Each structure stands twice: as C-alpha cells, then as structure tokens.
Amino acid sequence: MRKKSSESAGADARAPRPAASGAAHGDWLTLGRDGRLSLYAPTEGGLLRWTENTVAGNDWSGPHVVPAAGLTHLTVVQGADSYVHFLGRRERTGADGVRTMDVVHAIQYQTGLAFTDWRSLGNPHKDREQGLLLGPPVGAVAADGGVHVFARGAHGGLVLRREAANGKWRAWEELHGVGIGPWPAPVALSGGRIEVCVDAETGVFVWRQLEAGGDFTGPRGFALRTSPGTVAAVETGPEQATFFWTDADSGAAVSWRAGGWPTPLGGSPARRPYATLRTTVDGYDCVVLAYRDRDGHAVFGVGGAGDEGNGLWWYALTEPCVGSPALARDGHGRVVMAVITPDGTPRVARQEPGAGLNLGSWSDL
Numbered sequence: 001m002r003k004k005s006s007e008s009a010g011a012d013a014r015a016p017r018p019a020a021s022g023a024a025h026g027d028w029l030t031l032g033r034d035g036r037l038s039l040y041a042p043t044e045g046g047l048l049r050w051t052e053n054t055v056a057g058n059d060w061s062g063p064h065v066v067p068a069a070g071l072t073h074l075t076v077v078q079g080a081d082s083y084v085h086f087l088g089r090r091e092r093t094g095a096d097g098v099r100t101m102d103v104v105h106a107i108q109y110q111t112g113l114a115f116t117d118w119r120s121l122g123n124p125h126k127d128r129e130q131g132l133l134l135g136p137p138v139g140a141v142a143a144d145g146g147v148h149v150f151a152r153g154a155h156g157g158l159v160l161r162r163e164a165a166n167g168k169w170r171a172w173e174e175l176h177g178v179g180i181g182p183w184p185a186p187v188a189l190s191g192g193r194i195e196v197c198v199d200a201e202t203g204v205f206v207w208r209q210l211e212a213g214g215d216f217t218g219p220r221g222f223a224l225r226t227s228p229g230t231v232a233a234v235e236t237g238p239e240q241a242t243f244f245w246t247d248a249d250s251g252a253a254v255s256w257r258a259g260g261w262p263t264p265l266g267g268s269p270a271r272r273p274y275a276t277l278r279t280t281v282d283g284y285d286c287v288v289l290a291y292r293d294r295d296g297h298a299v300f301g302v303g304g305a306g307d308e309g310n311g312l313w314w315y316a317l318t319e320p321c322v323g324s325p326a327l328a329r330d331g332h333g334r335v336v337m338a339v340i341t342p343d344g345t346p347r348v349a350r351q352e353p354g355a356g357l358n359l360g361s362w363s364d365l
Contacts, residue, residue: 017063018044018065019043019344019345022041023325023326024047024074028040028074029348033082034111037052038084039346043065048062049062049066052330055332061112068090071089072088074086075088077147081141083107083108083109083145084107085141086115087138088103089101090103100131102122103161104118105147124151124153124159124174133153134154135152136182138184138185138186142212142213143212144192144212146162147162147163148161150186152180152182152198153174158184158205158219160216165213177205178200178201180200181198181228183229183273184197185197185231187235190239191238192213193210193211193214195208197241199227199228199229199230199245204224204243205218205220205221206222208220227247227248227269229271229272229273230245230246230270231273232275233276234276234278236308240306241257242257242308243257247262251269252268253267255308265289265311265312267291268293271291272291272323274290275289275325275326277327277329277335284304285306287302288300289301290337291324291325292321296342297318298320300317300327301313301314320341320342321342323340326338335357335359336348337349347362349361349362
C-alpha cells in the first residue's frame with residue numbers, strides 16, 4: 001500500500017486525485033543525488049511531481065502540485081550536478097484580451113524539495129504576433145552547469161538563450177536555419193561542448209560548439225530523410241554525439257553521427273522523440289531507446305553504445321502511453337522506464353535481476 005505523502009496529508013480525502021495531462025518533454029524521470037527517483041508530468045495549471053520514498057523502492061509520495069499558470073509545454077532537463085531544470089512555454093491573456101507568450105524556467109536543487117520561483121526568460125521576438133509563434137523550449141545543461149535553452153523561432157530557424165559563466169543570462173541569440181521542426185535535440189557532452197540536431201524540411205541541421213562555452217557553428221545541413229519530431233541524442237563515447245530518429249522511408253529507427261551515413265536499427269515507427277539512456281548491461285556499454293509506436297504502446301530496444309551497426313534488440317510492450325516514455329537508472333543502477341497512460345496515470349517498470357535487460361511488472365504511482 002502506498003503511504004500518503006506529507007505534501008498531501010492535509011488535503012481533503014474526497015478531493016479528486018490530480019492527473020497528468022500528458023508526458024513532459026525531455027528527462028522527466030530523474031535520479032537525485034540522494035539516489036531517489038522523481039517523476040514529473042504536466043497538469044492543468046502547472047505540473048505534478050512524484051518521488052521515491054526510499055532508494056530504489058516501490059513506495060512513492062505524490063502527486064505534489066507545482067503551480068505554473070498558463071504553461072502550455074513542459075520540458076525537463078537534468079545536469080551532471082543533479083539539479084533538475086524545468087522549461088515552459090507560458091501563454092497569458094491580459095485584461096484587454098491580448099495574448100502574450102514567454103519562456104519560463106525553474107530549478108529543483110534537491111530531491112523532493114521545493115522549486116525555485118518561475119523566472120521569465122522572455123521571448124526573442126519583440127513583435128507580439130511573431131512571439132506567439134515561438135516553439136516549445138528544450139534544454140541542455142553543460143558540464144559546468146550552464147543552462148542552454150533552444151527553440152524554433154518564428155521565422156523557422158533556431159534561437160538560443162543561455163547562462164554566462166557568471167550565472168547571468170545572456171541575450172537571446174539567433175542561430176539561423178530554415179524550416180526546422182519544433183523539437184531540437186541538444187546533447188551536452190562530457191567535455192563541456194553542446195551539439196544540437198533538428199529535423200527540417202530539407203533534411204537535418206546540426207549546430208556544434210568547437211569548445212566549451214564557445215559560439216555555435218552552423219547550421220550544417222544534411223539531406224537525410226527523417227520522420228518529423230522523432231530526433232533524439234545521446235553521447236555514445238567521449239565527445240561523440242549520436243543522433244537517433246525514425247527514417248521517413250523505411251519507418252525504422254536509425255542512428256547517425258555527423259560525417260557518416262545513417263545506420264538502420266530496426267523497430268517500428270515512432271511518433272515522438274526517442275527516450276535515450278546510456279548504461280551498462282551484462283558488463284557492456286549500451287544505449288537504451290524507448291518510444292511510443294503508432295499503435296500507442298511503449299517499445300524499447302538495447303544495443304552497444306557506439307556500435308549500433310551490430311543491431312538493437314527490440315521489445316514491444318503492451319503498455320499504452322501518451323507522448324514519449326522516459327528512461328533512467330535507479331539508485332541501485334537498474335534501468336527504470338516510465339510512461340503516462342491515456343487516463344493520466346504514471347506507471348513505472350524496473351529492470352529485473354539476471355542477464356540481459358528485462359523489465360518487471362508495471363506499477364501505478
């Protein structure tokens with residue numbers, strides 16, 4: 001039996017339990033410095049948080065409601081320092097009926113504790129109508145803890161706002177590009193650099209930092225056939241960014257590194273970006289992918305990190321989900337997958353003991 005959380009202990013027992021309105025974008029299942037997992041999901045008027053009560057335990061507290069009025073998209077990203085960052089696209093309507101939009105940011109420094117206040121990062125477009133066309137923010141946290149926020153601008157290119165070395169936010173930057181999709185896929189590399197890949201009408205664009213904290217070069221375009229909105233990224237070796245997406249022609253997953261050709265990985269077509277996780281399975285350095293297939297069920301695959309050409313082993317699950325699943329390792333190093341069901345309930349399954357990567361039974365939070 002799940003224990004009642006202290007956060008909701010005083011709530012009216014007859015009050016309806018809040019439900020998630022979908023899945024967040026990014027790393028919405030995170031491992032804290034104390035070894036406990038947290039799960040985050042958007043809801044009407046803000047977001048919800050669930051937290052493990054013990055390391056790798058089956059008992060979770062929550063949902064705890066974090067108010068954020070006007071939030072239309074939620075992205076979660078975690079840095080190497082374990083701080084969890086929340087990026088939102090916020091729309092508000094003034095007393096005169098005029099709609100405005102800005103990007104907001106909040107931080108959770110410790111597992112289960114309070115968030116900072118939501119801080120507005122503004123909008124790169126001074127024109128209000130153009131500002132409403134700004135895409136949802138996505139993020140990456142560099143090795144030094146600097147937050148980088150990317151979005152599709154009103155003119156179809158990539159825009160960036162990031163923290164400077166002194167902790168202050170720099171002005172919005174125009175990184176150019178044309179006809180890009182709404183979900184850029186940034187990856188923070190262990191050496192401090194960040195790379196970004198995004199699908200576009202003409203293929204894919206890639207931006208790279210040549211050094212940590214430096215300017216971004218690009219965009220460099222590649223005439224590759226991607227299914228829109230499926231690109232994801234992970235570091236598969238030292239300073240080696242690998243990107244994954246669904247091939248528009250075959251419907252199968254591919255892996256790709258700039259300068260090479262896409263490597264077919266099999267699997268069925270994905271609808272949203274892949275969840276990615278690098279972990280060790282049976283002593284081997286592996287990458288795990290998870291996605292929602294076109295029938296609305298979760299799928300995951302596992303293969304060698306940086307050696308995807310030898311194939312991935314795919315496992316089709318019967319678990320229905322909305323949006324992309326999430327992947328993380330728990331405090332004992334086991335892989336955990338999380339999904340949001342169509343009725344707004346978060347569910348998790350954990351790696352079972354033994355050889356290979358097999359998930360155990362699903363549990364509602």
